[in-house]
Amino acid sequence: MSVIMSKSKDRYGYVSEVFFSIQGEGPWAGKPQWFIRLAGCKQRCRYCDTPHAQAYTPEKWNFRPRLTGSGRQYNNPVLPAQIIGKILLAADSTRRIPSVAITGGEPLEQPLFVDALITGLRKNINKVEILLETNGLEYNYIVKHQRQINYISVDIKLASVSGLKATMLKHRRFLQKIATPHGCIKIVVGSKTSMTELEKAFILARKIKPDWELVLQPISDKTGPNLLGRNMLAKILDKAVAIHPHVRIIPQLHRCLGVL
Numbered sequence: 705m706s707v708i709m710s711k712s713k714d715r716y717g718y719v720s721e722v723f724f725s726i727q728g729e730g731p732w733a734g735k736p737q738w739f740i741r742l743a744g745c746k747q748r749c750r751y752c753d754t755p756h757a758q759a760y761t762p763e764k765w766n767f768r769p770r771l772t773g774s775g776r777q778y779n780n781p782v783l784p785a786q787i788i789g790k791i792l793l794a795a796d797s798t799r800r801i802p803s804v805a806i807t808g809g810e811p812l813e814q815p816l817f818v819d820a821l822i823t824g825l826r827k828n829i830n831k832v833e834i835l836l837e838t839n840g841l842e843y844n845y846i847v848k849h850q851r852q853i854n855y856i857s858v859d860i861k862l863a864s865v866s867g868l869k870a871t872m873l874k875h876r877r878f879l880q881k882i883a884t885p886h887g888c889i890k891i892v893v894g895s896k897t898s899m900t901e902l903e904k905a906f907i908l909a910r911k912i913k914p915d916w917e918l919v920l921q922p923i924s925d926k927t928g929p930n931l932l933g934r935n936m937l938a939k940i941l942d943k944a945v946a947i948h949p950h951v952r953i954i955p956q957l958h959r960c961l962g963v964l
């Protein structure tokens with residue numbers, strides 16, 4: 705299968721894995737999708753569920769075209785055309801699924817590669833819909849083709865839950881630069897969530913992206929979402945609906961289903 709790519713835009717990148725699964729987070733939860741998980745992330749969130757994708761230059765990446773099975777390994781670095789070719793080949797022999805999530809690690813730590821991926825996906829997969837998931841901290845690396853993304857999911861990390869320090873200003877700068885029309889802001893909440901910090905995050909979300917959905921995601925462990933308890937959930941919900949018009953509480957669906 706030949707994949708059309710403009711030579712000048714071909715860029716090598718480091719990928720952790722490419723697989724077919726069910727979107728587990730945010731307003732697209734439940735959608736069958738291809739996931740292109742880029743390698744590398746400089747953050748170390750306490751609740752990170754993809755620590756294997758934090759390393760920057762893994763020797764191999766894994767390709768798994770079905771929900772089951774362990775897949776096959778290929779060498780890094782890789783060109784977008786090689787990934788897209790494999791997705792097209794697998795999609796032809798199963799069913800074409802024109803929905804792709806670019807995720808990480810943190811994809812925007814490889815902005816040129818993300819741009820090349822978006823261009824390649826648009827050129828080679830008819831009516832593909834593209835979701836970009838980002839930690840919302842890399843405000844210096846906003847991708848050039850961000851308007852060609854159908855939907856962007858941007859985190860706001862709370863220090864009381866993630867353990868990261870001083871992220872609010874970075875989130876503000878990031879959100880101010882994003883011109884992708886449709887998206888959501890995702891905040892992971894847990895039993896130790898600081899209500900003061902949460903209030904600041906809600907106000908920031910409403911001020912900069914008032915039309916986007918605000919997704920509150922209860923923290924998960926390996927067995928699934930950790931229920932916060934009805935009291936904590938009520939406290940968070942009362943605060944959220946008092947400030948923001950588009951609140952959604954969505955636990956990680958893939959954890960409930962037991963898939964990656």
Ligand code: SF4
Pocket residue numbers: 745746747748749751752753754755758808809810839
């Ligand atoms: S930003 Fe995402 S990938 Fe990076 S450590 Fe945090 S949860 Fe993990």
